C-alpha cells in the first residue's frame with residue numbers, strides 16, 4: 001500500500017460482509033453496518049452477488065467470483081473473531097489494521113469498552129469520511145499507524161491505552177500484507193502492552209502454492225479484462241505455518257488456545273460455501289497471555 005492510498009482490500013472485505021449479511025450463517029454471522037460503509041459504485045456488485053445474478057462478461061464474472069469467494073471467507077472469520085472477543089470480554093479492544101471493521105458500531109457487547117482502531121492513516125481517514133456522524137456503541141479512539149514505519153506502542157499510549165489492564169487484540173486480514181519482520185515487530189509491541197489475561201486473535205494465510213498462483217491468476221484476469229484489481233497495491237508478503245505462528249507467539253509470552261482453519265469454523269457455524277479449499281488455507285489463531 002502506498003503512503004497516500006487507502007486500502008482497497010478493506011473495501012473488498014467490507015463488501016464480502018455485506019454480501020454475507022442475512023444470507024450466510026444466519027444466527028451466527030451478522031454485519032448490517034457493512035453495506036452502509038460502502039459508497040456508490042461499491043454496492044452494485046454486492047447486490048448482484050446477493051441476488052446470485054452471475055454476469056455474462058468475462059471481467060464482470062471475475063469480479064463477481066472474487067467477491068463471492070471473499071464473502072464465504074469473511075462470514076467464517078467474523079464469527080470466530082466475534083466469539084473470541086465476547087469470550088474474553090476485556091475492557092480494551094485494539095483492532096490492528098481495522099479497515100472498515102464495524103464491530104464498534106454493531107456489537108452491543110462492546111458498550112463501555114475502549115476500542116482502539118489502529119490503521120494506516122490513509123485508510124483510517126477514508127473510514128472516518130464513510131462513517132460521517134454515525135455514533136459508535138463503544139468508546140472508539142482512532143489511532144493512525146503505519147506498521148512498517150511508526151511506533152505502535154507510542155501511538156497507543158497517546159490514545160490512552162492502559163497496558164496494565166487486559167486487552168483483546170484483533171489482527172484480522174492484515175498479516176498477509178506485511179513482511180515476516182513487520183509481523184514479528186508488531187507482535188513484540190503487542191506483547192509489551194499485554195497485561196496478564198490479554199488475548200491476541202490473528203487471521204493468517206498458510207503457505208499454499210495453489211492459493212498463491214490462483215490469486216495471481218485472478219489478479220491478471222481482472223487487469224486484462226479492464227477491471228479494478230483491489231489487490232494491486234497490496235501484494236501478499238507473508239504466510240505462516242501454524243507451528244511457525246505458535247513459535248512466534250510463544251517467544252512473546254502468548255500460548256495458543258486454539259488454531260483453526262476457516263473451513264472448519266464455517267462448517268461448525270453452518271456457513272455454506274463452494275470455496276472450501278480457499279477457506280481451509282486461511283487460519284485463525286487465538287492466543288492468551290497467562
Ligand SMILES: C[S@@+](CC[C@H](N)C(=O)[O-])C[C@H]1O[C@@H](n2cnc3c(N)ncnc32)[C@H](O)[C@@H]1O
Pocket residue numbers: 001006007009010013014096097098099100101118119120121123124145146147148171172173174177
Ligand atoms: C484486508 S484489509 C482488512 C481490514 C479489516 N481488518 C477487516 O478485516 O475488515 C487490510 C488492512 O490492513 C491495513 N494495513 C495494511 N498494511 C498496513 C500498514 N503497513 N500499516 C497499517 N495498516 C496497514 C490496511 O489499511 C487495511 O485496513
